[in-house]
Amino acid sequence: PELLVLNPAGSIPIMEDGDLILTESSAILVYLAAKAAPEWLGSGKAEEAARVQQWLSFSGRLTASLGGARLHEMLLRPGDIGALQA
Ligand SMILES: N[C@@H](CCC(=O)N[C@@H](CS)C(=O)NCC(=O)O)C(=O)O
Incomplete structure (x- = not known):
């Protein structure tokens, strides 16, 4: 709570x-x-702003897949381990 x-x-x-x-x-x-x-x-230039977003998006995908795999393996949360490892 x-x-x-x-x-x-x-x-x-x-x-x-x-x-x-x-x-x-x-x-x-x-x-x-x-x-x-x-x-x-970044300096606010378009490419640098986009690169920051690119890495944050990549990080988000890693969190979702690796976090999900960890919950599945360690806490026995149901899930498709193959899809989480992709
Ligand atoms: N998009 C979120 C994802 C955070 C996330 O998946 N956290 C997991 C632990 S790594 C969690 O709290 N899971 C709780 C649950 O699934 O019940 C972020 O980047 O903060």
Whole structure:
């Protein structure tokens, strides 16, 4: 119940920074980079902005497939392990 208050979707990671609550790893990464190392987000040029989004999308796909495989193998969550490894 405590987790669902922070994220009704029930997933982790969840980050709290003062009153701010963020979910979704890509949003958390962008927030941390913007605060600590904004140059990592590029100069605002079209190609650099697209490259940041490209890597965040790649990261999201990895999280979905590897996270799903881990839940299946370690926590016995039903799933198609072949599809999760693709
Ligand atoms: N798109 C989310 C995916 C997060 C995600 O899949 N988290 C998994 C753990 S790695 C989770 O909380 N799963 C909970 C569940 O499936 O019940 C992100 O990038 O933060």
